[in-house]
Amino acid sequence: ALMTGEQYIESIRKIKMEIYMFGKKVENPVDDPILRPSLNSVRMTYDLAQMPEYQDLMTAISPYTGKRVNRFTHIHQSTEDLMNKVKMQRLCGQKTAACFQRCVGMDAFNAVFSTTYECDKAHGTNYHENFRKFMTYCQDNDLTVDGAMTDTKGDRSLAPHAQADPDLFLHVVERRPDGVVVRGAKAHQTGILNSHEVIVMPTQSMGPDDKDYAISFAVPLDTKGLYMIIGRQSCDTRKREGSEMDVGNSEFGGVEALTIFDNVFVPNDRIFLNGETEFAGMLVERFAGYHRQSYGGCKVGVGDVLIGAAAVAADYNGANKASHVKDKLIEMTHLNETLFCCGIACSAMGQPTESGNYLIDLLLANVCKQNVTRFPYEIVRLAEDIAGGLMVTAPSEADFRDPKLGPVIDKYLRGVASVTTENRLRILRLIENLSLGTAAVGYRTESMHGAGSPQAQRIMISRQGNLAHKKELAKAIAHIKE
Ligand code: SF4
Numbered sequence: 001a002l003m004t005g006e007q008y009i010e011s012i013r014k015i016k017m018e019i020y021m022f023g024k025k026v027e028n029p030v031d032d033p034i035l036r037p038s039l040n041s042v043r044m045t046y047d048l049a050q051m052p053e054y055q056d057l058m059t060a061i062s063p064y065t066g067k068r069v070n071r072f073t074h075i076h077q078s079t080e081d082l083m084n085k086v087k088m089q090r091l092c093g094q095k096t097a098a099c100f101q102r103c104v105g106m107d108a109f110n111a112v113f114s115t116t117y118e119c120d121k122a123h124g125t126n127y128h129e130n131f132r133k134f135m136t137y138c139q140d141n142d143l144t145v146d147g148a149m150t151d152t153k154g155d156r157s158l159a160p161h162a163q164a165d166p167d168l169f170l171h172v173v174e175r176r177p178d179g180v181v182v183r184g185a186k187a188h189q190t191g192i193l194n195s196h197e198v199i200v201m202p203t204q205s206m207g208p209d210d211k212d213y214a215i216s217f218a219v220p221l222d223t224k225g226l227y228m229i230i231g232r233q234s235c236d237t238r239k240r241e242g243s244e245m246d247v248g249n250s251e252f253g254g255v256e257a258l259t260i261f262d263n264v265f266v267p268n269d270r271i272f273l274n275g276e277t278e279f280a281g282m283l284v285e286r287f288a289g290y291h292r293q294s295y296g297g298c299k300v301g302v303g304d305v306l307i308g309a310a311a312v313a314a315d316y317n318g319a320n321k322a323s324h325v326k327d328k329l330i331e332m333t334h335l336n337e338t339l340f341c342c343g344i345a346c347s348a349m350g351q352p353t354e355s356g357n358y359l360i361d362l363l364l365a366n367v368c369k370q371n372v373t374r375f376p377y378e379i380v381r382l383a384e385d386i387a388g389g390l391m392v393t394a395p396s397e398a399d400f401r402d403p404k405l406g407p408v409i410d411k412y413l414r415g416v417a418s419v420t421t422e423n424r425l426r427i428l429r430l431i432e433n434l435s436l437g438t439a440a441v442g443y444r445t446e447s448m449h450g451a452g453s454p455q456a457q458r459i460m461i462s463r464q465g466n467l468a469h470k471k472e473l474a475k476a477i478a479h480i481k482e
């Protein structure tokens with residue numbers, strides 16, 4: 001059954017995870033002021049699914065269980081499903097102005113679903129059935145699943161098996177009749193501590209010598225030997241100061257963790273790939289493709305909030321009638337909607353895989369993500385332009401509440417007379433948060449490197465771009481006969 005937001009929070013509270021932050025073990029991550037906003041973002045994926053007006057977008061009927069499931073656990077059955085996914089992500093971005101984290105699991109679900117099917121066909125393995133069992137369990141219980149792909153990778157010029165330290169890529173260290181034992185680490189794990197389960201996948205295509213590294217599986221977050229070290233975000237400790245104003249977005253956020261697998265046991269029925277090296281590349285390509293599509297939704301939703309914030313700042317500054325400001329808002333909208341076009345286009349051009357689920361058009365998904373590595377930066381630049389320098393020089397809320405300084409700040413930092421100084425400072429703090437505070441992790445650097453760095457998309461674009469066909473077209477028009 002679908003969980004309510006509150007049930008989701010309580011379900012995460014029950015899982016005893018091993019988490020470290022600032023050199024200490026975090027005993028109560030659910031109520032930690034630095035971590036709680038990220039949990040609230042995931043909660044939004046549950047809350048919205050409860051609202052009748054969003055039911056079509058946020059939920060779907062699973063053909064495997066016959067029941068209504070949250071779309072974040074759904075296996076895409078059509079191009080309409082693929083487009084609804086992107087629209088859902090835009091909605092969640094609009095409601096949180098942050099990374100809501102649940103997409104990685106959805107993208108891993110769909111990539112593992114089709115890859116296990118094709119691997120079983122080639123090797124007579126049993127991975128697809130293993131995965132179907134796991135997927136049905138997650139759908140029935142409305143679980144949040146993290147997708148863990150990125151290894152720490154060590155020396156980038158060396159294959160996994162050739163690294164000085166064999167653990168720099170996660171690998172099998174022991175094979176037992178009942179399963180395998182793995183060791184390694186996954187970096188940048190978005191939302192893992194807000195998840196019930198984690199699906200681990202290989203990080204790149206692999207050669208025959210990398211057999212032990214071609215491993216995919218799922219384990220719950222309280223598995224022995226699995227622990228997380230929280231990544232710092234710019235301005236993270238502001239959340240500990242208790243000021244709602246100074247953090248810009250006090251309710252929502254994202255979180256990442258370096259996740260260690262220290263001799264973790266994986267039972268046989270949770271294994272989805274184990275040594276079939278030639279399928280590692282397919283799994284990576286499909287997962288990355290889905291996640292590159294995802295950014296044409298989530299980053300657009302966050303962009304909507306940032307464009308809105310810039311427009312509000314212009315109103316409060318009395319600059320909203322200036323033609324260059326209007327034009328900058330048009331440019332921001334144009335860039336943001338271009339990303340959305342890419343997300344929708346790669347979905348509309350999707351095709352069924354052999355397993356029956358739908359895969360996005362890989363060329364267009366890579367073009368989508370390539371644009372995401374650029375446009376949010378330009379949108380942020382224009383937002384900073386419109387906001388003005390006060391977004392980084394305004395005094396703290398403590399000064400604003402001070403009996404002596406408050407009235408002075410209120411007097412001198414007012415924009416248009418009809419708007420309170422407090423509201424002006426609030427909108428500027430939101431722009432700061434998205435441009436260079438905690439949310440910039442998700443909106444900027446993650447736009448660059450998340451779902452693969454720019455060069456990874458350029459390799460895919462060169463592979464999928466079919467230059468030979470384009471040359472033929474040109475020769476035909478020019479009447480060249482060779
Ligand atoms: Fe979802 Fe976007 Fe966060 Fe990735 S970055 S998990 S697509 S919200």
Ligand code: FE
Pocket residue numbers: 190446450451
């Ligand atoms: Fe991401």
